Amino acid sequence: MKIRTGYSIAFDTPGPTPMVLMLNVHPSRAHDLITPDTMTIDPPVPAHQFVDAFGNLCTRVTAPGGRITFSADCLVEDSGEVDDYAPDAIQHPVQDLPDDVLPFLLASRYCDTDKLSDTAWQLFGHTPEGWARVQAIVDYVHNHIRFDYQRADATRSALDGFNQREGVCRDFAHLAV
Secondary structure, eight states, X not given: OEEXXXXXXXXEESSOEEEEEOOSOOGGGGGGBSSOOOOEEESOOOOEEEEOTTSOEEEXXXXXXXXXXXXXXXXXXXXXXXXXXXXXXXXXXXXXXXXXXXXXXXXXXXXOHHHHHHXXXXXXXXXXXXXXXXXXXXXXXXXXXXXXXXXXXXXXXXXXXXXXXXXXXXXXXXXXX
């Protein structure tokens, strides 16, 4: 199956603004690209790419001030196969997790777990641990959040998505986390 992916994102900045953009297809899928995943920047500015610690392709630019637009349009080949399903997956106790995983359990600017943990326990504390709980969370988010491109916002958090019941892709992911 061929999947068309792309974006057109515009920013208005008051003056020179350094940016790190993470808008490319993940390098692990580069071999699946049918057409190049090339970013267009208008007005053109120098751009530098690097791979971050998680393997994401990042693009550094300095927006000159005023309106700047980033866009891309490409085709990706995908098998169309369903994602792996592991109903026997277990939930590990926090004390058994490797040290390098622990930072991912902390609240963040977008995944404000400190503000949502009581609600999460009320909604999902009764579900069986492991895969069943994760699936219940994903189903809840899918059924209670309406997708709306207009809700994109640089400061929007999981709590905002939960309270407003609408958001964009990252809001779905942040709320599930």
